[in-house]
Amino acid sequence: MSRETRLLMGMxxxxxxxxxxxxxxxxxxxxxxxxxxxxxSLWKPESEICGLNRGELAQADASPEMREVFALAERTKxxxxxxFDMRRPDGTVDPSGIVKGWAVRxxxxxxxxxxxxxxxxxxxxxxxxxGNNQASEPWKVGIRNPFNPDQIIKAVTPKGWGIATSGxxxxxxxxxxxxxxxxxxxxxxxxxxxxxxxxxxxxxATAAFAMGRAGIDFIELxxxxxxxxxxxxxxxxxxxxxxxxVTQ
Amino acid sequence: xxxxxxxxxxxxxxVLIGGAGAGSANASLWSLLTDAPDQSTPQSAxxxxxxxxxxxxxxxxxxxxxxxxGSFTGQTFDAYxxxxxxxxxVTGGHIVSVDVLQFPKDRRTSRYINSQALPMLKSExxxxxxxQVDIISGATLTxxxxxxxxxxxxxxxxxxx
Numbered sequence: 001m002s003r004e005t006r007l008l009m010g011m012x013x014x015x016x017x018x019x020x021x022x023x024x025x026x027x028x029x030x031x032x033x034x035x036x037x038x039x040x041s042l043w044k045p046e047s048e049i050c051g052l053n054r055g056e057l058a059q060a061d062a063s064p065e066m067r068e069v070f071a072l073a074e075r076t077k078x079x080x081x082x083x084f085d086m087r088r089p090d091g092t093v094d095p096s097g098i099v100k101g102w103a104v105r106x107x108x109x110x111x112x113x114x115x116x117x118x119x120x121x122x123x124x125x126x127x128x129x130x131g132n133n134q135a136s137e138p139w140k141v142g143i144r145n146p147f148n149p150d151q152i153i154k155a156v157t158p159k160g161w162g163i164a165t166s167g168x169x170x171x172x173x174x175x176x177x178x179x180x181x182x183x184x185x186x187x188x189x190x191x192x193x194x195x196x197x198x199x200x201x202x203x204x205a206t207a208a209f210a211m212g213r214a215g216i217d218f219i220e221l222x223x224x225x226x227x228x229x230x231x232x233x234x235x236x237x238x239x240x241x242x243x244x245x246v247t248q
Numbered sequence: 249x250x251x252x253x254x255x256x257x258x259x260x261x262x263v264l265i266g267g268a269g270a271g272s273a274n275a276s277l278w279s280l281l282t283d284a285p286d287q288s289t290p291q292s293a294x295x296x297x298x299x300x301x302x303x304x305x306x307x308x309x310x311x312x313x314x315x316x317x318g319s320f321t322g323q324t325f326d327a328y329x330x331x332x333x334x335x336x337x338v339t340g341g342h343i344v345s346v347d348v349l350q351f352p353k354d355r356r357t358s359r360y361i362n363s364q365a366l367p368m369l370k371s372e373x374x375x376x377x378x379x380q381v382d383i384i385s386g387a388t389l390t391x392x393x394x395x396x397x398x399x400x401x402x403x404x405x406x407x408x409x
Contacts, residue, residue, distance in 0.1 A: 014383075120382070120383055122383050125384065125385040125386050126385075127383050127385055129382075129383065133382050139382050139383065140379065140380070140381040140382050140383075141381060141382070141383045141384065141385055142377070142379070142381035142383070142384045142385070142386075143384075143385055143386055144384050144385065144386025145374060145376065145386075146386065148376075149386075151376040151377075152376070152377050152379070152381060152384060152386075153374040153375065153376060153377060154377060155377050155379035155381050163385050164385065165385045165386045167386065190386065192385055192386075216369060217369070220369060230374055234373060234374050235371055235372070235373060235374070236371065236372055236373070236374040237369050237370065237371045237372075238369070238370050238371075239369065240369070240370075243370075247379065248379055
């Protein structure tokens with residue numbers, strides 16, 4: 001078993017591989033995250049995304065990774081009635097709402113391709129797990145209580161699916177409604193989405209959170225997604241298929 | 249710095265548990281009804297043209313503040329896919345059910361929500377679980393947004409507002 005947590009992309013990233021013989025894999029996996037950070041960080045002036053936003057680099061000349069993420073962002077915008085939009089009012093682009101999930105999936109694919117079956121990758125609550133934990137039991141993921149970080153309010157077994165939580169109780173108001181940039185999303189404080197993989201979970205969690213309360217209806221409506229929403233009064237609302245993932 | 253933040257968080261948490269607790273749970277159902285509830289004017293009239301096939305009931309959980317008995321119709325609000333309006337039914341000071349009076353009927357997707365999605369969504373008061381888990385989804389760091397959100401919640405949860 002190998003496990004390590006590092007602070008990268010402004011958040012704790014934990015990777016655990018239960019299978020033996022993958023000691024070198026953690027370094028490889030974290031190197032992928034470091035590459036993603038160097039390319040997509042809005043906080044590093046030398047990053048590719050900052051170069052694009054300053055107009056020093058044309059989109060046509062962007063790296064394959066950048067173009068892949070931009071294509072994903074456009075697809076997400078189309079699939080969510082514009083509630084995910086990487087284009088900011090000032091004309092710059094910020095795809096970070098999906099970069100996290102994209103990076104976690106990329107790393108999980110890399111670990112899987114190397115032959116590991118039992119592992120998880122967790123980047124700030126965007127989680128892709130595979131197989132079982134060290135006790136040979138299915139991985140269990142807790143959903144944090146947005147009002148008390150020491151508590152969990154649900155325990156789920158993702159069964160190989162990805163899980164992501166969007167909230168406005170962390171790192172400031174980082175989610176906004178593209179249809180009304182001046183408005184701060186209120187009423188809901190946390191939205192967890194379970195999807196086929198962590199990228200799907202992340203991009204729909206981000207977009208549906210911006211819809212406010214209707215976000216959970218959107219998740220219910222769209223196939224292949226389940227969700228759990230917590231509002232600012234401490235009421236949790238779950239989609240019809242969410243219960244199948246809940247565990248004791 | 250970190251310890252100061254933790255101390256502040258502990259205080260806020262204590263306020264939440266001690267001050268609002270179960271009261272906020274019942275009050276919270278109001279937020280499902282309308283952004284600006286008028287709790288002082290119960291309506292006795294029959295709800296206008298309710299589509300009974302799409303009627304949805306959310307049972308209130310926990311103990312709550314002493315609301316006035318009656319049926320209270322919330323304001324219509326835009327829930328992204330169209331207008332939604334609900335009515336809360338209060339008996340013995342507690343919200344016993346919430347009826348969905350109005351939701352979109354004009355589009356195919358809306359009809360789907362109308363007939364299936366809304367009634368299938370299940371709501372409950374969140375509660376701490378003791379299950380041992382391997383990983384946690386959510387976020388650790390609190391922020392100004394957290395405290396602002398909590399303040400709003402407590403203000404709205406107070407009786408007589």
